Amino acid sequence: xxxxxxxxxxxxxxxxxxxxxxxxxxxxxxxxxxxxxxxxxxxxxxxxxxxxxxxxxxxxxxxxxxxxxxxxxxxxxxxxxxxxxxxxxxxxxxxxxxxxxxxxxxxxxxxxxxxxxxxxxxxxxxxxxxxxxxxxxxxxxxxxxxxxxxxxxxxxxxxxxxxxxxxxxxxxxxxxxx
Numbered sequence: 001x002x003x004x005x006x007x008x009x010x011x012x013x014x015x016x017x018x019x020x021x022x023x024x025x026x027x028x029x030x031x032x033x034x035x036x037x038x039x040x041x042x043x044x045x046x047x048x049x050x051x052x053x054x055x056x057x058x059x060x061x062x063x064x065x066x067x068x069x070x071x072x073x074x075x076x077x078x079x080x081x082x083x084x085x086x087x088x089x090x091x092x093x094x095x096x097x098x099x100x101x102x103x104x105x106x107x108x109x110x111x112x113x114x115x116x117x118x119x120x121x122x123x124x125x126x127x128x129x130x131x132x133x134x135x136x137x138x139x140x141x142x143x144x145x146x147x148x149x150x151x152x153x154x155x156x157x158x159x160x161x162x163x164x165x166x167x168x169x170x171x172x173x174x175x176x177x178x
Contacts, residue, residue: 006157007088011138014145017129020121023145026152028118030159031111034059037162038103045099046165053093055165058158059106060098061090066113069151073120076144077128083147085136121148 038055046055053061065086072083098106124144132141135150142150 003157003160006154007137009153009157011140011146011150011153013140013143014149017126017143017145020129020145020148023148023152024118024121027114027121027148027155030062030152030155031107031114033159034062034110034162035107037159037166039107041103041166043102052165053161054099055162056098056101056103056106057093057096058162058165059103059110060096060101061093062155062158063106063110063113064090064092064096065154066110066117069117069147070120072133072147073117073124073144076131076133076142076147077124079131080133082134082136083142088137117151 038059041055068084068086075083101109121144129144132143134140135142135146
């Protein structure tokens with residue numbers, strides 16, 4: 001089974017804001033899921049080879065993107081026409097020293113960053129939920145619910161990669177899809 005590259009994913013707009021509490025629940029649960037997967041690992045760098053990110057770098061990458069998610073929520077609230085673009089080269093993650101941190105440091109850092117996003121999402125008004133901005137890569141309008149779903153799917157994409165790395169079973173994965 002091949003994994004779809006993140007950059008090849010397509011997303012449909014979600015029209016029912018009543019689904020947002022469930023999506024927020026997913027987002028709030030990601031730190032616990034990460035802890036379940038990586039919290040008991042010793043501090044060895046778990047990777048399949050040098051061309052792929054390690055488990056530590058995968059966790060660090062999730063943390064590295066939290067400021068972008070928060071910025072995009074603010075941009076939506078403020079009615080900006082286009083959301084900030086992600087750095088598709090992942091320069092922040094590539095340059096960070098995530099492999100030199102302990103799993104505990106990485107997990108605590110992600111938890112703190114994610115709770116800021118969850119808190120912000122929980123505080124939004126109905127008016128905030130109706131605003132839309134263009135996603136620069138997908139070239140589609142996004143509302144808060146679409147962004148939240150996008151982030152939850154991004155989390156799951158990297159959690160699946162972490163599972164592969166931990167299990168060292170990448171036989172079904174034929175390409176690097178970081």
